[in-house]
Amino acid sequence: MxxxxxxxxxxxxxxxxxxxxxxxxxxxxxxxxxxxxxxxxxxxxxxxxxxxxxxxxxxxxxxxxxxxxxxxxxxxxxxxxxxxxxxxxxxxxxxxxxxxxxxxxxxTHRFCGRCGSRMQAVDWELAMHCQQCQHRCYPRVSPCIIVAITKGDKLLLAQGKRHKQGMYSILAGFVEAGESLEQALQREVHEEAGIEVKNITYHLSQPWPFPHSLMMGYTAEWAGGELHIDPHELVTGDWFEFDNLPPIPPAGTIARTLIEKAIGKTSQ
Ligand SMILES: [Zn+2]
Structure with missing residues (x-):
């Protein structure tokens, strides 16, 4: 090494x-x-x-x-x-x-979060260490779920407040302390869109360095509830027919990969 x-x-x-x-x-x-x-x-x-x-x-x-x-x-x-x-x-x-x-x-780890002393880089692994109280920190990774949800031949897409003008994507959110990925997914979908989902299927993950997320990618199907987009998190959102989607994230993003999987999966 x-x-x-x-x-x-x-x-x-x-x-x-x-x-x-x-x-x-x-x-x-x-x-x-x-x-x-x-x-x-x-x-x-x-x-x-x-x-x-x-x-x-x-x-x-x-x-x-x-x-x-x-x-x-x-x-x-x-x-x-x-x-x-x-x-x-x-x-x-x-x-x-x-x-x-x-x-x-x-x-962001120049000083120890426990005792306030200056921290030093560990020379054999990527970590910062406090000589005073032995507290050691590693680069932070924040798990997030991201999910493409279908309802028949329609896909749920929403416009986030930070998305580029006109760009729509699928729902995503951070996992909270003490939650499983599946619980986080169901909570986020309910909070942001007011619906319930079933057939939650994991596909792939992608590190997303803005600034330290690890996106865990799923597809799911609508199971119930009226669509109600949360105005605190999203600008707008709707069900879009597979063959008439608005501008979506570019190839290479996990969002795009999941959209393609969801569309392929349910149109078979
Ligand atoms: Zn310390």
């Missing part, structure tokens, strides 16, 4: 996830920088916190924690992580998402 704080060699070709605040540095063609340190137009990385975060296509990936609005990296610019999602490169999106989550974790 490679230690998180292993220093990259100057002649080691690697992927570089340079994170500043909640943004990532992408080259002018919207890609992650790749190459040997000695060949890249980077500042002296000994000035930065550099963390090994895994491999992409058999090459090492490093997180470089840059300062807010750091302008020493040239040949590209800081962008939203969603730019990589829009480029439909899910492997790169996943590793960049991991970089962003690690960066958030280190930045």
């Amino acid at each position: 490679v230690k998180p704080y292993s220093r990259p060699a100057a002649d080691e070709p690697a992927w570089w996830c340079i994170i500043s605040s909640d943004q990532i540095f992408l080259t002018d063609d919207n890609d992650l920088p790749f190459g040997c340190l000695q060949d890249l137009p980077f500042p002296d990385l000994t000035e930065y916190k550099v963390i090994f975060i895994g491999e992409l296509r058999e090459r090492a990936c490093y997180l470089v924690m840059a300062d807010y609005l750091d302008d020493s990296f040239v040949g590209g610019s800081f962008n939203s992580l969603r730019t990589l999602l829009d480029a439909h490169d899910l492997e790169k999106f996943a590793i960049a998402g991991r970089a962003r989550q690690f960066s958030d974790f280190v930045n």
